[in-house]
Amino acid sequence: MKPIGGYFELEFREGEHYHKNAIKLSTARQCLEYILLARKYKKINIPYYTCDVLLEPIKKLGVEYNFYHINEMLEPIFDKVLDKDEALLYTNYFGLKQNTVLSLSKQYKNLIVDNAQAFFSSPVKHTDTFYSARKFFGVPDGAYLYTDYPLDKKFPPYVPNLHTKHLVGRLVHTAEMYYNDYKESECAFSNMEIHSMSILSEHILKALDYQQIIQRRRENYMILSHHLNNLNKIKFNISDTDDVPMAYPFWNDKVNLRHSLISQKIFIPKYWQCVFEWTTAQDIETEFTERLYPIPIDQRYKEKEMNYIIDHILE
Template sequence: MQKTKTTLRTMGGYYELQLAVGKEFYPNLIRLNTGRNALEYILKQKGYAKIYIPYFTCDVLLEPIKKLDVAYQFYKINDQLNPVIDFEIEPDACFLYTNYFGIKQETIKCLSRQIKNLIIDNSQAFFSAPLPGIDTFYSCRKFFGVPDGAYLQINKKLSRKLPVDSSVSRCSHLLKSIEFGVEAGYSDFKRNNDALVNNEIRSMSPLTQRILSSINYEECARIRKRNFEFLHKHLQAQNLFKFDIPDDYSPMVYPFLSADRDLKLHLIQKKIFVATYWPNVFKWTTSKMYENYLARCMVPLPIDHRYNLQDMFFMLNILQQFI
């Protein structure tokens, strides 16, 4: 009788980190280590000679583009964050569009019917399901407390097996945030963020996958939507960015556009840490361009699952001191 080989299971010893056992939000997508590497994966597999990218985006997207020596060209967006396509897209070129703040699903649907080689960057739209047949990628750490991780939908997988990433050395900011608060871990966050630069394409680490499997996604999405709607109800009239709320959405932040260029600084001084999307845009654009104005004056207010309505009311009271 042939003996079946079995792997010995370790028993006893110390207790490992205990996380709830659940399911990932995208169990059927390709698990990778970073969003920029998801874009590299697409460019490698599809062999595009050129890519069109928006001026209003993060400069990390240029990392895989330059690594693969793919030609690129910037395009503009209008005041609805929709692309201004006043050029012809070559047959061997692709077009990347960002689902800004997680509220541009309708635009994506329209683009999917118009553009053949479309790539969707859902880094700001984790809960927006990918459209069938459209290459789409997600960056997990934009929405959850993970050190890295990305998901990718593509219909043409790499033939080689990817090495598995390790995230242990990039978790210090997450642990410090629990014991000492977010501010105490910020320098670690920046250092761990820098460690993701120029990494090769790897499969998602077991640690990141385990954390992502422990999250109550339904609750996280519900809270984001509730907080977003609360702020929109009270700020819509003063928000210079006018937009329609999609039927099915769970956004990253509340995008508040103000004429006050110092509003972000005022909020940061009150310990409401709002980011600039994106500092590199100032280098890519002139002061007269709409994207430059967005980078300077768009205030992304936090609305994620860490906060309740009392937190939203507190932030609203501070904000209204300056608007």
């Protein structure tokens, strides 16, 4: 029995996880480690256009890896027949590539879907799929995994005590003041053993109004599409789909757009710095890292912020 009465802890609305039936871990890379352990893969094919932290579990477990290229529509250039103990990992880029995920799942039994950028994309039956909550919400950690191969093992929950400062700090002060704390909280995940989701993230993720979040993201995306599509070299129309994007990917040749937006306090992340090491200047992945700008469309913002971004880009 827990103590009764006394001072109060933080309180949250008691709702449900969006991914109710998934295994709840701490980070996406830990989900990949779990899959590699459960499926005993010896080899994995990963895109050049991805985050280098995915190599942590691959190297830790001594799994052989090969990179593959993607095309201008963010689809794999890959036609290898996979060995039994070999996997293909594909990233559902910006939450806009569910159709590609579906067709790959028909072609490859050993597909691993990285939905770190696609929190709201449904898992495909019998396909190992993982999600990372930090890319979509203000939580210290949180990842979801769907697999038909559960490990018979319990993992200790991640305790983020020291790594919640940026979440509270940005709420009451400025993003800039807590950027270093945010970086530190991210570094803490480096080479961390598999943990289950922290109790704090569980509470936050069960309290969110997902339907409102979905609607906001889709509306914001459509505002940006309407005004920027004619300047964008890559276009994804979401009006005929259920896609809920992570960001509006804007591919444009304008030099220094990222810096000029940052000077207006519009923060545009760079996906991903490691790509410069892995590829050459001629490769499409270098171009994407340099000039495919993920413009924020998340639930914190409405039409006013979208128009502010549009005005600065058009300027």
